[in-house]
Amino acid sequence: MAGTSDVALLGPADVRSLAAELGIRPTKKLGQNFVHDPNTVRRVAGLAELSGEDVVLEVGPGLGSLTLGLLDTGASVVAVEVDSGLAGCLARTVAGRAGRHSDRLTVLCADALRLEAADLERPPTTLVANLPYNVAVPVVLHLLAAFPSVRRALVMVQAEVADRMVAGPGSRVYGVPSVKLAWFGTAQRAGAVPRSVFWPVPNVDSALVRFDRGEPPASGDRETTFALVDAAFAQRRKMLRAALAPWFGSAARAAESLVSAGIDPATRGERLTVADFARLAAQVRAADCDVSQ
Template sequence: MRLLGRTEIRHLAKEIDFRPRKSFGQNFVHDANTVRRIVSASSVNRHDHVLEVGPGLGSLTLALLDRGARVTAVEIDPVLARQLPITVAEHSHSEINRLTVFNRDILHVTHDELPDEPTALVANLPYNVAVPALLHLLSEFPSIRTVMVMVQAEVAERLAAEPGGKDYGVPSAKVRFFGNVRRYGMVSPTVFWPIPRVYSGLVRIDRYETSPWPTDKEFRQRVFNLIDIGFAQRRKTSRNAFAEWAGSGNESASRLLAASIDPSRRGETLSIADFVRLLQRSDEDEESEPVEPKPVVHHRNRDTAPAG
């Protein structure tokens, strides 16, 4: 299939009188080699149903369809959402049957809106919503086994950072609740139109085949709450950071020690396994605490005269 190049993208934008909007983070890839690199790194094939976020003018969409995958593209811009099926049809009439387009904000898309469960997420994520969109989709679609996204280089470094590193933070820990994270290199600003002021980075996430911990919504939200607490003040020791959650400094230290975590460690050194273990051991301790018996109060029968 013939992919979109720089000249064709500019011509298409002019044809539909389209100007990229900063509010939507619109920067479109026009380099065929970069697009093929993303699709190849995603490992998608004809058995996959790919969820693509922000397809824009269709560069990545065409490459995904060329691999034989079914694609559901979610585009917030109504002009681009209307144009995408037209562009795909012009490049290959046979591929249009495997494309579904939704004109929606990805942050509000739920699993019951899609006709089929997606197995992969491949996207050039808008910089301004990259992390919220990624966490929302991993939570909403447990069927997604593989993620390959292009994000701002700084965000890519944060997502893939290891505990204790300078870039390790809330996004680093939360994405690891779902799976393993790897960097797949940098992408030059020159492959985009308009040219952004920053480099981009590729990140791949492979969901755990068997999750090491519960994945239900309530448990996930409680773990994420602990992560937020742990990183709220990076210079605090874990003992002090979790004091309000645990009830007191001593109680906080006791809970951390029960989870095999040194209370003097800082939140940015804790792995996702540490946060999960802290929550689980705290729950176990609360369940095992003996219930104090209520004192028995003897009431004198007012209708009976005192013994004399």
């Protein structure tokens, strides 16, 4: 992009000027920390490995910093913004700074957590987002489930959230986000993001997480597997035979099902892979257990 680009990326002064023009004050409630560093935008767009064949689902475009960088790759972008004020000005910003690319931008004023395949004209291939820490995991999991066409993702999240998303079994931070994301594929850290590239400057560190879709576990089903994951980590210090006793009617019956799934009843949820949970989900279904615990 550098050198031959006709896209004018937003710098710190541009971001503040746009926000002032629109009367926008970043809010903690919406987790609004706008990226204002062109080099970071180029870095993210490059790591997303986009081409003209891609349709990018961008969540939380804000003032358009990253949107401009994504359009500069030749990809089409569907920008989903929950703030109506920001959504309303995005197309104008793109027209002024990346005019000939604006026909590849679609703006939706919507909540990403409610977005479904029918809301988009074309199935997205890639998810790219700068996500507030409090909704990052729910948004990513929802969109991966709602859009099977998304084969990869690159998201900016709080560093601690990134650690949870990429953690493996046995890790101190391995938990619900780690297991559920693993159902859809593999996640890995793609680098740190300094606080200084955001306005306002957040009081937490950020990181990039790269995701590549894979095949889900062969056994079990997602609804039951995810419910089991929630139950196991709700009482993560308990042995699984105790944590899952309500599902099976007793700790003894839970232990029997765990053994049948090839899992030590005395282990804890933090030691299980997503495939382990899926095998256990198959046992739950076979035993006709109540999954609404």
